[in-house]
Amino acid sequence: MFSTDTFWAFIGLVLFFVVVVAVGAPRKILAMLDTRTDRIRTELDEARKSREEALALLAEYQRRRRDAEAEAEAILEEARKEARRMTEEASEKLKDMVERRTKAAEAKIAHAESQAISEVRGRATDLAVAAAANLLAKKVSGTVATKMIDDSISTVRQRLN
Template identity: 60%
Template sequence: MDATFWALIALILFFAVLYYFKVPGTVGSSLDKRAETISNELEEARKLREEAQALLAEYQRKRREAEEEAEAIVAEAKLEAERMTVEANEALQEMIERRTKAAERKIEQAEGQAVAEVRARAADIAVSAARKILEGKVSGKIADDLMKKSIEEVKGRLN
């Protein structure tokens, strides 16, 4: 008997001992458990991936909504700014018109007052000139009566 025969016997005994201690079943169940663990981990990873995709979609939707809201706010702010600009321009135009009218009234009043002052001064000068002329030519009671009558006539014409 040679060494090959004894190696074959040892191999058969080795397999018999392995079978007796149920090593193939243990290895198989261990491999099954490992395969089940890997399958569970893959399933969990798939669920986590789906949750992550759902969260990503939710955040993208919220981001789009926020962008749309921001655009709406900006558009509304632009409209409000335009409205305020129009109102400010209208108020400014009204103020300019009021001030222009007030200035025109003041100018008219000043013109009227100047004309009245010029007329009064002219009347005073005319009365004074008439008095000097009449004093030189007419004397006494006739001069006084004529003077009073002339003054009243000039004043009547001015008013």
């Protein structure tokens, strides 16, 4: 069944296992494996923690970005409203200024017109008085003429003014 060489190889193998067990190699190997397992487990836990922190930071930055975008949009909307308000205000001021200048120009025109009418009436009065004086001087003489001329002059002046 067994040859002597196989028998001695079997005995050598058994002795080898006995020596290995006696020296405590399995415990050392198991301890080494346990240490390595613990180190790997620790690294995995740290990796999970780092991943969770990274996700939390990502969420925080995304929230801040959304808040910043919302704030920027609010600032833009406020600026648009302010620009519209300022445009409307400037338009109103321009309209008021145009109305005031138009009224001032109309007032100046009315004043100039009034002055022109007064001057025309004054000259017309002077011409009418002079013409009446000449006419009466040629046709009426004496104290009656002087009295009539003075009365006519005062009447014409009163009616024309």
